Amino acid sequence: MSLGTNLTAPPHRNPLRGRTVEAATVEALIRHTHRGTSSLLTVEAPPGMGKSRLLAEAGQIAQRLGAEVIDSLRAPVSPLRTPALVLLDNAHRLPADAGSALAGLRAQLTDRPVLWLLSRTPGADLTQTDIALCGATDFQERLILGPLSEPAARLLASDVRSGLPGLTARQVEEAGGHPATLLALGAHQDRTESGCAVSPGHPSALKHLVDGLLQACSPACRRTVRVAAVFGRHISFDDLISVTDYSPVTLLKHFDEMTAAGLVRCHEAGYAFASHLFWQAVRDTVPDQVQEIVLRQATPRKPAARYTGSGAGHPAAVPHQRSSADTAREPRPRSRAARPAMDESDGGERWPALTAQQQIIATLAADGLTNRQIGERIFLSPHTVNYHLRKVYGALQVASRIELSRIVHLALGAVEAGR
Structure with a gap:
């Protein structure tokens, strides 16, 4: 690997968004x-969160302030005594001989104040370069780049389109504040509008991006994340343990890899795919037949949490207890006053035996939502929704959505009457 990248190229046409x-x-x-x-x-x-773009911006700021910009450990250094900015992109990937090159550069900059600006992925091991620079500087600081805010993501999407029709609000939301994803979506539309052929489904640029993130993980981690995608955007250790031979400790190691690669993010209730598009792209790498087998193999359980975050920012989690707030959010039949009492012969007595997630899915299905619409509402794949509906049909002993709707209305009517 080279000892630096060309971060002092001509200024970017578009402004840096969301990193003020x-x-x-x-x-x-x-x-x-x-x-x-x-x-x-x-x-x-x-990867893809904008480290290199920020370093390029730093180079432009330094030039404006009269500092010399050095973007490689072996770049020529001017004899001037001005302050210097040294840019080392992906410093954790510097080659083995970087130590001697660093020592040579430091010798040339001995009498000059220097800002050493390094980028790395989360969780990367400290290198000799890090250790040497910590001892050679007066001040150390770390910046962690998160997803772009929704306003910044919209601005970046507008920049990407460069006067052409912008990305839709849904596309921006599903990108999850990930800059490289927005760029991939913009490139896909450019190709579409210019008449170039693109592959169906997800844009080829997005598929390439996600494939690159997957390749950054170990083979075992890649298998885990693909299986996890079958169950939905929110990732459950219970589901994975039921269909794999991995221990929780091993799964945690895999999720550390996924987080470092940017495929998933950690929040207070666990892990979830970093964006809706990432989840879909990873899930689509698993053949439909394999998805069905994985879902059948999963041990039925009562889920602990449901992912409710979307778009940029930090996701939130809501417990899978059927609280009054959850009930208020779920669609209900319009007429509540005329509901008959629950008839136990109609299977209504079996309603409480359903898990909270099964009750939510049954309620949404009874209100006329398709499997895809239900999946989008609660961040599950259509295959997973279909799997749970089959379980619901068996538990309630019904064979159609019409029969399911009648029992759901009876069950919810009884719950309402008992309050």
Whole structure:
């Protein structure tokens, strides 16, 4: 691998979006070099989150402030005594001989204040470069790049389209604030509008992006994340343990890999795919027949949590208890006053035996939603919804949605009457 990348290329045509705080931090540290302070700033983020773009912006800021920009450990250094900015993109991937190159560069910059700006993926091991620079600088700071906010994602999507019709609100939301995904979607529309052929389903650029993220994981981790996608966007350890031979400790190692690759994000209730599009793209790598087998093999259980986050920002989780708030959110039949009492001979007595997730799916199905619409509402694949509906049909002993609707209305009417 090379000892640097060309981050001092001509300025980007479009402005940096959603990284105002990070750019301000970089500028403040560059200004500190003019006061004689050397600093180490590390930028951490999964692939595609904009690390390289931020480093390129840092180079432009440094040039504007009169600092020399050095984008490689072996780049030529001017004899001037001005402050310097050294950019090392993906520093965790520097080759084995980087130590000697770093020592040579530091020797040339001995009498100059320097801002060392490194980027890396989360969880990467510290290298000799990190250790050496920590000891050679007066100040160390770390920036962690998260997903873009919704307004910033919309602005980036508009920039990507460059005067052409923009991405839809749904496309922006499903990208989950991931800059590379927005760029991939924009490139797909450019090709479509120019008459180029693209593969059906997800844009080829997005498939290539997700494939690259998968390849960043170990083979065992790739298998785990593909199986996890079968069960829905929210990832459950119970589901995975029931269909794999992995222990919870091994699964945690896999999820550390997935998080570092940017495929999943961790929130207070567990893990979920980083975006709706990532989940769909990974799930679509699993043949339909294999998905059915995985779902049949899964041990029936009462889910612990349901993922309710969407778009950019941090996802939220809601317990799978049928609280009054959950009941209020679920679609209900319009006429509640004329509901008859529950008839136990109609299977209504079996309603309480359903899990909370099965009751939610049955309620949505009774209100006329298709499997795909139900899946989009509660972040499950249509295959998973179909699997749960078959379980519901068997438990309630019904054979059609009409019969299911009647029992759901009776059950909810009885719940309402008992309050």
